[in-house]
Amino acid sequence: MIATDNLHIRFKAVHAVKGVTFAVGKGESFGLVGESGSGKSTVLRALAGLNRDYTGSITLDGAPLPPDRPKGFFRRVQMVFQDPYGSLHPRHTVDRCLSEPLAIHAIADTDRRIRKVLDEVALPERFRFRFPHQLSGGQRQRVAIARALILEPEVLLLDEPTSALDVSVQAEILNLLADLRGALGLTFLLVTHNLPVVAHLCDRVAVMEDGQIVELLATDAFREGRVSHPRTKALLEAAA
Ligand SMILES: Nc1ncnc2c1ncn2[C@@H]1O[C@H](COP(=O)(O)OP(=O)(O)O)[C@@H](O)[C@H]1O
């Protein structure tokens, strides 16, 4: 569904991504794990079209994507960020936040779509005209997920979607994401440094170190500790 081939990304002095290749199948949930600074977000941002300055190829459903993404791309692929407070405009209501993508893509049935997506993320309609500061962290992340879903995409790119939340709320959002994937047949590419998150949500994981994928595993192998690379072992030990 979405794949990279020999992806390289450089910032002035830093070669942040060094030849990353992987392919996520339709309906699959694929995890990218690694320590902070290993290049996970940089890969995801390039996939999302937020960083056009890469070499190598990125394909969607087998078709190579131009670095400057066509508008239609965003109807198929959406991203959810770590910090829902930072990613939601503080002076826009939930309603406005959800209407905007529809207006950009000239989709007319705004009211029906907003009610549908609020229902999907289990936010009662009374939240529709509230501002971000009137919501809890978990509710804000539900809004961010709703915004990603409102164009009815096929792929969600998720960058540490629960790391900014209280531990008590993390499981709630993870369960919601798992349910949504099943109900909507979504493909997930999930970036995290958090192993329980990977175990909960992913079928396969790629372990990144210093801009490269060092090991690719099925999640049950990961969960059961059947791993070979020292970085993977270190991530498991850090989580134990
Ligand atoms: N906009 C940027 N400018 C310069 N360096 C960057 C930028 N974004 C990321 N980097 C560097 O690229 C490397 C990978 O960062 P990142 O992808 O954010 O890692 P991760 O998400 O795994 O924590 C780090 O060394 C980081 O400092």
Ligand SMILES: [Mg+2]
């Ligand atoms: Mg990151």
